[in-house]
Amino acid sequence: MAEMLRIDNVTQAYGGLTVLHGISFTVAVGEKVGLIGPNGAGKTTALNVISGLLPSVSGRVCLAGQDITKLPVHRRIALGMGRSFQITSLFPELSILHNVLLALLGVQKSSYHMLRSITSFKPVNAAAKELLDSIDLWQARDCLPSEISYGQQRRLELTLALASRPKVLLLDEPSAGLSTEESAGLGKMLRLPTYENVAILLVAHDMDLVFGVADRILVLYYGTIFAEGTAEQIQRNDKVREIYFGSEAYRA
Amino acid sequence: MSAKRPSGVSSPARRALPTRLGSRVAYFTPAAIILVFLLTLPLFLRTDYVSLFTKIIIFALLAMSLDLVFGYSGLWCFGQAGLFGVAAYTVAILVVKVGITSFWIVAPCAVGVAVITAALFGVLGLRSKEIYFMLITFAFGQLIYVAVYTTSKYTGGSNGLTGISYPDLGFAVHFNERSYYYFTLVAVVIAAILLYKIIKSPFGYSLMGIRDNEIRAKSLGYNTWARRFIAFILSGFFAGVAGVLYVYYRNNIAPSDVGLDYSGLVIMMVIIGGVGTLWGGVVGSAAILFLQYFVSLYTTQRWPLILGCLFIAAVFLAKDGIYPRFTKWWKRVCRYETNGGNGGGQDMRGKPGGDTYQRVATLFRGASRNDAGNGERDEATSEVTSSDG
Numbered sequence: 001m002a003e004m005l006r007i008d009n010v011t012q013a014y015g016g017l018t019v020l021h022g023i024s025f026t027v028a029v030g031e032k033v034g035l036i037g038p039n040g041a042g043k044t045t046a047l048n049v050i051s052g053l054l055p056s057v058s059g060r061v062c063l064a065g066q067d068i069t070k071l072p073v074h075r076r077i078a079l080g081m082g083r084s085f086q087i088t089s090l091f092p093e094l095s096i097l098h099n100v101l102l103a104l105l106g107v108q109k110s111s112y113h114m115l116r117s118i119t120s121f122k123p124v125n126a127a128a129k130e131l132l133d134s135i136d137l138w139q140a141r142d143c144l145p146s147e148i149s150y151g152q153q154r155r156l157e158l159t160l161a162l163a164s165r166p167k168v169l170l171l172d173e174p175s176a177g178l179s180t181e182e183s184a185g186l187g188k189m190l191r192l193p194t195y196e197n198v199a200i201l202l203v204a205h206d207m208d209l210v211f212g213v214a215d216r217i218l219v220l221y222y223g224t225i226f227a228e229g230t231a232e233q234i235q236r237n238d239k240v241r242e243i244y245f246g247s248e249a250y251r252a
Numbered sequence: 253m254s255a256k257r258p259s260g261v262s263s264p265a266r267r268a269l270p271t272r273l274g275s276r277v278a279y280f281t282p283a284a285i286i287l288v289f290l291l292t293l294p295l296f297l298r299t300d301y302v303s304l305f306t307k308i309i310i311f312a313l314l315a316m317s318l319d320l321v322f323g324y325s326g327l328w329c330f331g332q333a334g335l336f337g338v339a340a341y342t343v344a345i346l347v348v349k350v351g352i353t354s355f356w357i358v359a360p361c362a363v364g365v366a367v368i369t370a371a372l373f374g375v376l377g378l379r380s381k382e383i384y385f386m387l388i389t390f391a392f393g394q395l396i397y398v399a400v401y402t403t404s405k406y407t408g409g410s411n412g413l414t415g416i417s418y419p420d421l422g423f424a425v426h427f428n429e430r431s432y433y434y435f436t437l438v439a440v441v442i443a444a445i446l447l448y449k450i451i452k453s454p455f456g457y458s459l460m461g462i463r464d465n466e467i468r469a470k471s472l473g474y475n476t477w478a479r480r481f482i483a484f485i486l487s488g489f490f491a492g493v494a495g496v497l498y499v500y501y502r503n504n505i506a507p508s509d510v511g512l513d514y515s516g517l518v519i520m521m522v523i524i525g526g527v528g529t530l531w532g533g534v535v536g537s538a539a540i541l542f543l544q545y546f547v548s549l550y551t552t553q554r555w556p557l558i559l560g561c562l563f564i565a566a567v568f569l570a571k572d573g574i575y576p577r578f579t580k581w582w583k584r585v586c587r588y589e590t591n592g593g594n595g596g597g598q599d600m601r602g603k604p605g606g607d608t609y610q611r612v613a614t615l616f617r618g619a620s621r622n623d624a625g626n627g628e629r630d631e632a633t634s635e636v637t638s639s640d641g
Contacts, residue, residue, distance in 0.1 A: 038450075041428045051471060053467065053470070053471075061587075072470075072471055072475075073470040073471060074473050074474055074475045074476070077470075077471060077473035078473050083471045085467075085468070085471075089465055089467065089468045089471075090468065091460070091461045091464040091465050091468065092463065092464055092465070093455065093459055093460060093463075093464045093528075094461060098457055098460075098461075101454075101457065102457055102458060102461045102471050102472060102474075103471070104459070105454050106469075106472030106473035106474055107472075109459055110454060111454045111455065112454070112455055113453050113454050113455060113473070113566060114449065114450050114453045114455045114456070115446070115453060116453055116454075117449075117453060118452060118454045118456075118457050119450045121442040121454070130505060148526075158473065160468070161471075164473060166473065198335070244578060
């Protein structure tokens, strides 16, 4: 399969603390890759380097063969990246409808229009209505994000990332705070044929979600890729159990 | 002038209401009354009041131009009077020192200088944010003040420049207080309409998005720096227009008109009127300048003291500003909005479980990535389209 995303020897440090020690991996077109690891392993940092929020200290990031290491975030998004956040990240002072409209307009030239009302862009507004209908928030479109429930906020968060139809989707803990049922629904959705051609890099603590979605799993441990394989291989890997499931068993 | 807050808290027209027409009437009544008053006031008010209202609408424009960056873009600019001042001084220098009197040459030059100044400030200032941006713009404001103060050969130093009469439009118009009031009113109303259009446009909403959550805006593909820069330049443009109107109104210009006092005054107008409401600037300008006028009739020296007290009172009594307070009260009086922000609560609750996510997925292939023009939705039911095409 063609390669969609390539992370090549990426190192990242916060001050003197090196968080990523030259990690390398690729994600093929349409491939679903799970990125797991204990807290502080560098998962979110890896996503930030890939999406451009953090400039990497060294190494390269390529999207569909193009070197995007030096590109700012908005250029990477325009090239077909989408990103959701671990901590719900919405526009708190704007209505839910306007949150979605901004998500749809982000990669479009029409977002620079200054003298036409945002509601006069018919196709964008129709798309926003459909997106909001699909997450049952159309009725609440005039509410602020703080006026809807946490589960609804999470759904809105994911919808914002999906609105621009990315080729690569970076999901940071999409199931954080969701019920088991909702999390299962999310997993089922990510495996739908619709997303066949969307490469997904899924960071999650929710093992059911990762094992259900990912074709391949990478285990990040203290900034290095510690193990790599299919769900079964990772589940059978003793060393992974020790660092990951072991600690969880200990906690339980 | 009446418009709802940009936060999109409510949209009365969109909900099913028994008295939609009534609500519309209630919604626009205050705006209509104010507009009629502004249009007719020179017919029945003394000239010194007409002159006061001219000043109010000029500062209303300056306050609105500030609100575009201060309220809508989250850039706390403390140098707005500097932008206003360079435009005013450009007019004064061209008219008095250079001898070009045609309004059609002088005004565009002055606004152009304000825009270039704003661009320079933007390039340097937008490296920082919030309080640091405030400090930098504060310094820029002082820089302009000192520049006009010390280059007395061109600017008249501390005395400023005098002898700028009403604008020379090139055809026979006899300007006096009343007709210049109308001239100003037309300019300010056009500018206000443009500003209103900007804040309701995709660009305006993207500014609010960037203000609210810059990381999220970046992650949706917005070039946040460029948009802030454009907003700052637009603000400089409107501040420049206000500066041009002001220098013709005053017939002279002095360093005190471009200094820190005025920058602070305009910020206070925006805060007292209501940050991020656009029309709040109009209300704040009227409130402060009225008070200043009447206080000055009795005591000129104590005005700053009274202004300080007013500011403290405004912070305690009307935290969001007079304008949002008024619209809330007016809505309650007219009952033109249903209670609660969420349209009933029950129907907005999502069904539990995975259904929702599956429906998001069915939309994914249809969601228009392309521009508004060609993103028709008719393929939504067709084959799963490859998303990397």
